[in-house]
Structures are given as C-alpha cells and as structure tokens.
Amino acid sequence: MSSRPVRRRAHIAMVGVPMVSHVLPGLEIIRELVARGHRVTYANDPATAGLIEPTGAELVAYTSTLPFRDNIWPEDPIEASALFLDDAMAVLPQLHAAYDDDPADLYLYDIGAYVARALAEAQGRPLVQLSPTFVAWGSYQEEVGAHLAQLPGADALEARFKEWLAGCGATTPDVGEFSGVPPRALATIPRAMQPHADTVDPVRVDFVGPCLGDRARRDTWTRPEGAEKVLLVSLGSAYTVQPEFYRQCVDAFGDLPGWHVVLQIGKHVDPAELGDDVPRNIEVRSWVPQVAVLEQADAFVTHAGMGSSGEGLFAGVPMIAVPQGAEQPMNADRLVELGVARRLDTPEATGDALRAALLELTADPDVARRCAELKAQTRAEGGARRAADLIEAEL
DSSP states (O other), rough: OOOOOOOOOOEEEEEEOOOOHHHGGGHHHHHHHHHOOOOEEEOOOGGGGHHHHHTTTTEEEOOOOOTOOOOOOOSHHHHHHHHHHHHHHHHHHHHHHHHHOOOOEEEEEEOOTTTTHHHHHHHHHEEEEESSSSOOOTTHHHIIIIIHHHHHHHHHHHHHHHHHHHHHSSSSOOOOHHHHOOOEEOSSGGGGGTTTTTSSSEEEEEEEEOOOOOOOHHHHOOOOOOOOOEEEEEEEETOOHHHHHHHHHHHHHHTOOOOEEEEEEETOOOOGGGGGGGTTTEEEESSSOOOHHTOOEEEEEEEEHHHHHHHHHHTOEEEEEHHHHHHHHHHHHHHHHTEEEEOOGGGGOOHHHHHHHHHHHHOOOOHHHHHHHHHHHHHOHHHHHHHHHHHHHOO
C-alpha cells in the first residue's frame, strides 16, 4: 500500500497593501494554502478584512499610510514610490510587534509591501514575492531603472531608502535589488503579458497565470434569457469616475441587436448621470463579479489593468482596451500585439469608435483563433494550485 507524503503544517505569512487590485490576484493562493492545512496570517490594513477573512487566513491588522481610501495617487512615479517607502517605514514597527514573537516559516509579499523583505531578512526567514504584474526582465534596469533614476527627486528618494535599509535590519543594501529583484517570485499573470519574457530568470521567477480558483462559481452571474451575446464594460476598481465614457458606451452599445451589455460604473457615479433613457439591453451595476461575467461573455471593454487583462485572456474573449494610467497603456499595446484586442484611448473612445471596434473584433476569425490559443495557454499555467505547490517547495 502506498501513501501520499504528509505536508508539514507551516506558518505562512502574507504581507500585502490595501489596494483591491493587489489583494485580489493572490486571494485564491491564500485560500488554497489554508485548505492544505497551513496556518496563514495576512498582514494588511483592516479595510481589506472583508476580502481576506473569507479565505480562512487570520488578519494581522496594521495601519497603512497609503492613499487607498480615495485612490488619489500622484502621477509622478518618484512621488508615488516615496509613498510606498513612507508606508514601509510606518508599517515595519507594526510588523515587528506582530511577528517577532511569532515569526512565519515563510513570508509571502506583494510588490508594494517590500517592508516584508526587511522583516524576513531581519529574522533570517525565506520569502517569496507574489507579483500581480510583470516582473523585472534582463535589461529592465537599463531600459526602465536608468530612466527613473534621472527623474527629479530620484536621488533624494534613493538616499532616504538607503538610510532606511541601513537601519531596519535588512541584509540587502542595494535599493534597486531590494525593491525590484526578489530572491524568489511567483507572477500571477499570463506569461504572454510579460515584456521580454525570454530574458526573465526562470530559476527565480515562475509564471502561474491568473489565480482564480472557483471565483466564477462562488460569485455567480446569470446570463439573461434570450441574450445572444454578452459584453462586459469595466474600468476596474481605481479608474471608475468616468461618466462621459459610460455615456459613450450607452451610445455605442444601446439597442445593439443581439447584445446584452453589463456596464460597471463603480460606486462613485450616479446611474442618473447616464441619462434618462438607458436602453433595456444595458445592465448598469456599481459592481459585478467580473470573473463570473467573463466566463459567459463574448467581448470585454477594459482599462487593461493587469488583473483584468489576465482574466480576459483566461476567459478567451476579445477586448477593447481603454487604458487609464499606470502600466495600462503598455498592457493595452501588448494585448494588441497578441492579436486579441483593439486599443482606444479615452478621447478616441466615442460611441462610433467603440461600436466599430466591437463589431470588427467579434467578426474576425483570426481574433477568435488567437483568443482560443491564449485561453488554453493561460489556463495551462496552473493558477493557485501550482502556486501553492511552489510555495510549499520553499518551506
């Protein structure tokens, strides 16, 4: 009689930041680790409790200084980086208070929570980054890092970062390596979305694809009877105050024969701003279970955030990419390169342009073929179960 090897029950700690777009991509990994019998703690601001606690992980609350409540972020990348350094400085004493007497066997951490690296290095514990976006490639420092280093304020930020590293117990003194080159990383994105993927160190980084678990079954959505095709329109969680864009979508897709449209407008836009006579084929929602809708959708209008881009590839749907900020223009261009999308910047996203893009995309057999190919590739990357396997291998 053979027996399966018994996993060692471990204390695994995840350290995150209170941004929905950073919490969601790793939640199913946390759920899987809990289901395997590990004790999982999750350090984050209490504002994320409603997302974290249903996984079975224990919330370790800390107070974040990041502007996540109003989502008003500086456009300047140096100013934005300074916010994360300030947050790390404020959070590290709180993490020491929680974990010095109860250290984890392994620390997981988000790209914005490099404070976890300082804690793990001070304690001499292993750590694995969970990246919800692309990771540094072979020439990243020459192509991106060098540019950032030339921006106003970069020298002062690096000096302040070095001073913090020298006194916080970290053992990696180089700022670029500490903040951007984790010793081990799992990227929860499709490898197809990674720039210069062939130059990413395969020993250090694994692409596990979107980790969606059974979200589509837990967060259900019912396709209306008689809907021949379904279109989802969503700008994610951080760029939703766009009433004029939503009005253009109503103009583009209202009464479009055969199409049912799910239009997510966020909690800060009043549906009345869309006009008095929204066509019956448009379902206006402040929030939708995106994965569940995409599983039944035929097309997707998206801001091209990395999470949404990956979910679109996972569902195998053609996309109209309307990037809003951060890395989204790069993602939009990549989706176009992959042959599954059209890019329309917000000023260009008129009703006529949106409707034409939708009809062209959904009638193109080459787009359908590429969507199917990338759907298969993305699902084969393993998701949450493979991520949990790789994490257990680090214990």
